[in-house]
Amino acid sequence: MTTSSAGHATRRDFLYVATGSVAAVGAAAAAWPLIYQMNPDASTIAAGAPIEVDLAPITDGQAIKVFWRGKPIYISNRTKKEVDDARNVQLSSLPDPQTDQQRTKDGHEKWLVVIGICTHLGCVPIAHEGSYNGFFCPCHGSVYDTSGRIRSGPAPTNLPVPPYEFVSDTKIKIG
Amino acid sequence: MSGHSTFEPTNPVIKWIERRLPIFGLVHSSFVAYPTPRNLNYWWTFGGILSLMLGVQIITGVILAMHYTPHVDFAFKSVEGIVRDVNYGWLLRYLHANGASMFFIAVYIHMFRGLYYGSYKEPREVLWILGVIIYLLMMATGFMGYVLPWGQMSFWGATVITNLFSAIPYVGESIVTLLWGGYSVDNPTLNRFFSLHYLMPFMIAGVVVLHVWALHVAGQNNPAGVEVKNAEKDTVPFTPYATIKDGFAMVCFMLFYAWFVFYMPNFLNHADNYIPANPGVTPAHIVPEWYYLPFYAILRAIPNKLGGVVAMFSAIIVLAFLPWLDSAKTRSSRYRPLAKQFFWIFVLVCILLGWLGGKPAEGIYVIAARVATFYYFAHFLIVLPILSRIEKPRAVPNSIADDVLAKNGKKAMASIAVMLAVAGALFAGSVQDARAAEGGPVPPSEKWSFAGPFGKFNQPQLQRGLKIYKEVCSACHSLSYIAFRNLADQGGPGYNAAQAAAFAEEYKVKDGPNDAGDMFERNGRPADRFPSPFPNENAARSANGGAYPPDLSLMAKARSYDRGFPQFLIDLVTQFQEQGPNYVSALLQGYQDEPPKGFDLPPGSYYNTYFPGHSIKMPKPLSDGQVTYDDGSPQTVAQYSKDVTAFLMWTAEPHMEARKRLGFQVMLFLAIFAGLMYFTKKKVWANAH
Numbered sequence: 029m030t031t032s033s034a035g036h037a038t039r040r041d042f043l044y045v046a047t048g049s050v051a052a053v054g055a056a057a058a059a060w061p062l063i064y065q066m067n068p069d070a071s072t073i074a075a076g077a078p079i080e081v082d083l084a085p086i087t088d089g090q091a092i093k094v095f096w097r098g099k100p101i102y103i104s105n106r107t108k109k110e111v112d113d114a115r116n117v118q119l120s121s122l123p124d125p126q127t128d129q130q131r132t133k134d135g136h137e138k139w140l141v142v143i144g145i146c147t148h149l150g151c152v153p154i155a156h157e158g159s160y161n162g163f164f165c166p167c168h169g170s171v172y173d174t175s176g177r178i179r180s181g182p183a184p185t186n187l188p189v190p191p192y193e194f195v196s197d198t199k200i201k202i203g
Numbered sequence: 204m205s206g207h208s209t210f211e212p213t214n215p216v217i218k219w220i221e222r223r224l225p226i227f228g229l230v231h232s233s234f235v236a237y238p239t240p241r242n243l244n245y246w247w248t249f250g251g252i253l254s255l256m257l258g259v260q261i262i263t264g265v266i267l268a269m270h271y272t273p274h275v276d277f278a279f280k281s282v283e284g285i286v287r288d289v290n291y292g293w294l295l296r297y298l299h300a301n302g303a304s305m306f307f308i309a310v311y312i313h314m315f316r317g318l319y320y321g322s323y324k325e326p327r328e329v330l331w332i333l334g335v336i337i338y339l340l341m342m343a344t345g346f347m348g349y350v351l352p353w354g355q356m357s358f359w360g361a362t363v364i365t366n367l368f369s370a371i372p373y374v375g376e377s378i379v380t381l382l383w384g385g386y387s388v389d390n391p392t393l394n395r396f397f398s399l400h401y402l403m404p405f406m407i408a409g410v411v412v413l414h415v416w417a418l419h420v421a422g423q424n425n426p427a428g429v430e431v432k433n434a435e436k437d438t439v440p441f442t443p444y445a446t447i448k449d450g451f452a453m454v455c456f457m458l459f460y461a462w463f464v465f466y467m468p469n470f471l472n473h474a475d476n477y478i479p480a481n482p483g484v485t486p487a488h489i490v491p492e493w494y495y496l497p498f499y500a501i502l503r504a505i506p507n508k509l510g511g512v513v514a515m516f517s518a519i520i521v522l523a524f525l526p527w528l529d530s531a532k533t534r535s536s537r538y539r540p541l542a543k544q545f546f547w548i549f550v551l552v553c554i555l556l557g558w559l560g561g562k563p564a565e566g567i568y569v570i571a572a573r574v575a576t577f578y579y580f581a582h583f584l585i586v587l588p589i590l591s592r593i594e595k596p597r598a599v600p601n602s603i604a605d606d607v608l609a610k611n612g613k614k615a616m617a618s619i620a621v622m623l624a625v626a627g628a629l630f631a632g633s634v635q636d637a638r639a640a641e642g643g644p645v646p647p648s649e650k651w652s653f654a655g656p657f658g659k660f661n662q663p664q665l666q667r668g669l670k671i672y673k674e675v676c677s678a679c680h681s682l683s684y685i686a687f688r689n690l691a692d693q694g695g696p697g698y699n700a701a702q703a704a705a706f707a708e709e710y711k712v713k714d715g716p717n718d719a720g721d722m723f724e725r726n727g728r729p730a731d732r733f734p735s736p737f738p739n740e741n742a743a744r745s746a747n748g749g750a751y752p753p754d755l756s757l758m759a760k761a762r763s764y765d766r767g768f769p770q771f772l773i774d775l776v777t778q779f780q781e782q783g784p785n786y787v788s789a790l791l792q793g794y795q796d797e798p799p800k801g802f803d804l805p806p807g808s809y810y811n812t813y814f815p816g817h818s819i820k821m822p823k824p825l826s827d828g829q830v831t832y833d834d835g836s837p838q839t840v841a842q843y844s845k846d847v848t849a850f851l852m853w854t855a856e857p858h859m860e861a862r863k864r865l866g867f868q869v870m871l872f873l874a875i876f877a878g879l880m881y882f883t884k885k886k887v888w889a890n891a892h
Binding site: 043044046047050051054057061062064065066067069070071072074075077085 | 262266269270284287288289290291292294295686688718728729730872873875876879880882883886
């Protein structure tokens, strides 16, 4: 392809440049569906719709695991002590400062809902383990407290809180 | 790929690599400096087109394999999942399925070109034999690929073709069992066919490298059939001359390809393959894909199992011996007055065989197939050997340069015209649907809003059709490929997400197990599919007098009828593809209370004018005024039938509107691109003359 440097672009040069450009546009347009097809398909997206979880069977101090969009979600019915532990913390001492209030819903402070995926490299932490009795990741030793906040170990951030809301006092909708 | 490299790199990086791995020199000598005869016509562009098609098939195939499941329970479903749910899945599948046909169209033109111009003659025998090997590999690959969707034709094609090997004496049965990995075509067969279907294109690519290597050693043949004498006068460098010419031909070929992909994606397919594989029922007429039909005709022409199989394979193997069967010194048929005529007779016989392969094996067709089979072999074993001894060829030009000077522009145009005619005739001969002598009148062609290149679904009609499905059909027929969320899809009945959710809410869906391990019922959600009226096939049969009401999701594509010889060629141009809807609508209106005199209607059956064999187990489903329309449309059987059929066309082809829309953009782009390529090619070649 000749892209003439000087000012005397001939008609032939223009034709070559035009043809080459159209070919390049065509190649790019053809590549798009070949790559875009890897995104989640319609049935996967539809299956990722919000789920409802009944909290009634979860007893005091119990944590259950449910799945939403293929991710494990911990729903923890925290004891008074666990809530107090989470709230009586010097924020400045946290690697990723967040209050427990920010991580729970008003009026439902005993309920902690977090995505059970360690923010280090994606393992599933174990509930009610570790020195803060919150979550402990067995892969590389990250320790989370009863609010799911990172306290020590290689994980950079707190366990994320998924989008959810209380449909009633004993039922939440995740997603 | 041989040593006439003049490649002298100046870039130090390329120099450094080149001293250690002379890959740039290899590419340069093979695809840039490589001398090509000046007088090549457009028939010589099909080698490049074939490389393009191999690339398209490998790329789309690798992608389809990301979404496909090679298991008898999931193969058909996963293909439907690709078409319905995967982003651009419909495009990828139709590119791949039609790509196979385009690949074979190109290879047949390429082979006939070789036959006409004597491209198999000394010193190109190995080049030719490698081509025959590629063709055999293509046939095996195409066959295994056709099995993967696991429809009725897939299953029965696999059964029939693998059974060919049972004709081998003594060990045949053991070989067939080995191929199947079981006692019949089943899951192990599908699994290994998938594995091999993925492998073989790469084997083809490997042999293509050898083919191109051999080509570059011997040099290209050319229409005059004389060897290059003076490289300066007789040849032009591959780049830019052949590159731009091949490129222009490729773009034109893509236009042809896109016509099928976007506007008639199922024209070359069989409606039966939209019925999931059923090991208990063979389709009334089973035929292979069109590109195997000539050989299928030869197989059936021989009234002996082993003989038929031997004849069929011999018909391909004989090509490998062609360089020695035809010993004439003159290569090009252009200078062989007799060979030229026999070539065209041979082409016609091949087309005739293709046409016969699609006809039922009975009566006059069998006799014609035997005559044509005899002639097919006679051409190679009798005609060509005799011709090469007795024929007096005309004088060939002294050199390629002389041939170029003698030629005028009209020839090239004539060449293109013949090319198109042959391509058309190949279709005429082969795409014929064999569902011919089924009996019964042909359904009338109705006017459909979705017909033609700009056809769209009529949203109110789809909504009425959905109502009829819900109130009438769903009592017996499932619609299991459709989810409630689809009702809100673009190009569908035009509901919004909330309406689709509310619609789903009215259904009870089985879910579970719950914490106690029990299954339970809950209200439908958008992600759920329409629930089936019966828990399983046996329950459905027992409630319907032994008949199984088929799933309706694909019904409008799974039924067809023969359009007859000239008509289906016209359909190719007018983009008629509404056999399915015409049939479904006609069937719903085709009930007669009293069968005609002399027709023996079995008990529990009903007489239908359009149902094959007329005796149908489904009672007349629709009657006037049965379903209430809110929009003032006539509440008649005719209107109901049309509405529910339109709805079923949408369930069968939910992305039709997106397909036609993208098709228009692609066609427009390719047309502009082809124009630019044409003028660029003219400019480039202006220097050569």
